[in-house]
Amino acid sequence: MSAASPVSTAVDAPLLEVRGLSKRFPGVKALEEIGLTLSAGEVLAVVGENGAGKSTLMKILAGVQQPDAGEIRMQGAPIQFASVDAALAAGVALIHQELNLSDNLDVAANIFLGREPHRLGWIQQSQVHARATHYLRQVGLEISPGRLVRDLSIGQQQLVEIAKALSINARVLIMDEPTSSLSQREADQLMGVIGQLRDRGVGILYISHRLAEVEAIADRVTVLRDGRNAGDLPRQSISHAAMVGLMVGRDVSRFYQRSSHQPGETVLEVERLVTTTWPGAAVDFSLRGGEIVGLAGLVGAGRSELLRALFGVDERLSGRVKLHGRPLPGGRPRAAIAAGMALVPEDRKQQGLILEMSVRENASLASLAGHAKVGGLIDAAYERALCEESMRTLRIRASGPEQIAGLLSGGNQQKVVLAKWLALRPSVLLLDEPTRGIDIGAKEEIYHLIDELAGRGIAILFASSELEEIIGISDRVLVMREGRLTGELPRAELSEQALMSLATH
Ligand SMILES: Nc1ncnc2c1ncn2[C@@H]1O[C@H](COP(=O)(O)OP(=O)(O)OP(=O)(O)O)[C@@H](O)[C@H]1O
Ligand SMILES: [Mg+2]
Incomplete structure (x- = not known):
């Protein structure tokens, strides 16, 4: 020394x-x-x-x-x-x-x-x-x-x-x-x-x-x-x-706790849907109210493209989509929203949030159309109440509703995106990697929320790269590879191995 x-x-x-x-x-x-x-x-x-x-x-x-x-x-x-x-x-x-x-x-x-x-x-x-x-x-x-x-x-x-x-x-x-x-x-x-x-x-x-x-x-x-x-x-x-x-500093052992869901009527029917990214592949499936369906696959398998084509952010090449029995036109997100569909996109920075606006403004963005006062004025009281409620239920950590969204931590930004789409009270909810960048405590809250939404009869299609979470919350899982659905597994047959083998071959 x-x-x-x-x-x-x-x-x-x-x-x-x-x-x-x-x-x-x-x-x-x-x-x-x-x-x-x-x-x-x-x-x-x-x-x-x-x-x-x-x-x-x-x-x-x-x-x-x-x-x-x-x-x-x-x-x-x-x-x-x-x-x-x-x-x-x-x-x-x-x-x-x-x-x-x-x-x-x-x-x-x-x-x-x-x-x-x-x-x-x-x-x-x-x-x-x-x-x-x-x-x-x-x-x-x-x-x-x-x-x-x-x-x-x-x-x-x-x-x-x-x-x-x-x-x-x-x-x-x-x-x-x-x-x-x-x-x-x-x-x-x-x-x-x-x-x-x-x-x-x-x-x-x-x-x-x-x-x-x-x-x-x-x-x-x-x-x-x-x-x-x-x-x-x-x-x-x-x-x-x-x-x-x-x-x-608290127990998070009830992590994937879920209630059993009673799937209801078929709410979404997808027939021979072809996306612009995978012109050679057609997709068929349906969703029932109250069920949580996982969408698994490797990065680039076509999950996001499928969700975007369903919601209408991307054009469809061909195929038919029916929502509550009525045809849903392609390429028109507004029509999808009006018919009860919402998409929480993968890339919050590009598609989910207006970073310069406050948490309050972002949280009410998607649902405002239904709540504008006569003359197109925004109902400020409604907006504030909505924001405070979602800040509470999703535990959004911000200095207040007026904080600029771009200054929130990454995980809290993602929660604001979720809040925005949930405010629409959709009947079909499409989620693209909703827990990316979300901490373990907040993930638990989001799983719980998804479970609760399914319990209220909402149909949920949930794309994720985390097999553990897909297995944890899904009633059944659709697996994609190169733009196609390569398989479907009921809850009882879910395992990382089974999903990986369908995703890779
Ligand atoms: N430029 C800024 N102006 C105001 N507040 C900010 C700014 N940058 C960060 N914050 C606040 O500082 C705190 C810490 O944020 P930070 O981004 O470091 O968290 P983090 O641990 O990286 O979270 P995450 O896991 O969500 O990414 C948060 O409350 C955030 O809102
Ligand atoms: Mg961070």
């Missing part, structure tokens, strides 16, 4: 150390005196409920936001990143929870944005593409680097973000819910990539609500609760129960 020189102290210092970090937003203490250490070659998982402060902490570490107080050290030296570029230059890269790519640029341009390899001032297109391909392979993505990002699925976009971080050669890599839009197979692939980075000495901060994944990958876990440190778990103490205990 006494022989330790100042030099060796610096070498022994953790790769990253955070002390007493605090950050306030108007009306919210997002972080209070947070501490954290990360070593080289370590995967540190950061878990906590929606709004616990995880993303805020990561944004500060990556130079996106500035702390109000506290200290950050990298290998013993105090640092403060005034910008994302400063953080990148020091080797700290953040993959955002909400995807951050430029839709109108191709994949390669996104990977090297602002850092294109130049020669004599000209960007070498072929070189950019070759290098992009190199990083795309590392994340197992076999697409052309010339594809436009907006033509990729969310899962593919997520992988492009990861390829981008790899290209920066980060020493500290921060991933904020990187697998939330990935299929099991893609997530497994990512776990492999993370393992390789760890072996190369990269320190990884890993945020996820998928606790099984955390158990599999983390060397250590730091739990946040209401902006404070709630505890740390070393490798040997990491378990589902231990994490949940620190996160929530």
Whole structure:
């Protein structure tokens, strides 16, 4: 000990150390005196409920936001990143929870944005593409680097973000819910990539609500609760129960508790429906009131496209859809809403929320048509009552109904999207990955809500990539592959294995 020189102290210092970090937003203490250490070659998982402060902490570490107080050290030296570029230059890269790519640029341009390899001032297109391909392979993505990002699925976009971080050669890599839009197979692939980075000495901060994944990958876990440190778990103490205990502080064992449903009349009939994405595949099925039907399949299997075609956001190529016995025209979401159908879309940022508007305005957006006063004025009292009710039932954590939706934590944004569609009191509810990015306590509430809606006779079609949740809540499950329905399983026959084999073949 006494022989330790100042030099060796610096070498022994953790790769990253955070002390007493605090950050306030108007009306919210997002972080209070947070501490954290990360070593080289370590995967540190950061878990906590929606709004616990995880993303805020990561944004500060990556130079996106500035702390109000506290200290950050990298290998013993105090640092403060005034910008994302400063953080990148020091080797700290953040993959955002909400995807951050430029839709109108191709994949390669996104990977090297602002850092294109130049020669004599000209960007070498072929070189950019070759290098992009190199990083795309590392994340197992076999697409052309010339594809436009907006033509990729969310899962593919997520992988492009990861390829981008790899290209920066980060020493500290921060991933904020990187697998939330990935299929099991893609997530497994990512776990492999993370393992390789760890072996190369990269320190990884890993945020996820998928606790099984955390158990599999983390060397250590730091739990946040209401902006404070709630505890740390070393490798040997990491378990589902231990994490949940620190996160929530209450028992969530009734997780998939469900009542038995009595399916009623057939409410939705789908005959030979063909979507524009899968012109060679036709889909037939029906839904009865009061049943919860899971829609399983790998990313890209055509689940979202099917839901979008049913609701009318996408045109149909052919086929017939009947809602309550009446034909439902294609390509007209308004007609679908009027007939009692609602769709909670997969991508809340693009399709679900108006980020600049308040929680109150968002929550009542879809249902306003029915409640406009004479002359088209919005019924403000109705709007406020509606918002307060859904904030309560869905436990939306916001400073109040007037908070701007874009400033809510990711999981709370998703709850506002749900609130908005539920306010329509639909008789057929289509849900596309409704619990993505939702913490374990809130998931339980959403499952409970879905169960309750089914109990009231609402027909629910529920697409999810999480097999566990599909099995947990469905009365029966339809499985898709390459635009087709490859099978249907009743509740009694549900198992991960059975679903996977229908989804992959
Ligand atoms: N720019 C901002 N302005 C105001 N409030 C904010 C802002 N950013 C975050 N908040 C608030 O700070 C708190 C912490 O949010 P944060 O996004 O860090 O949570 P999180 O742990 O990442 O949650 P999730 O699991 O839902 O992603 C929340 O109450 C959120 O509404
Ligand atoms: Mg977050």
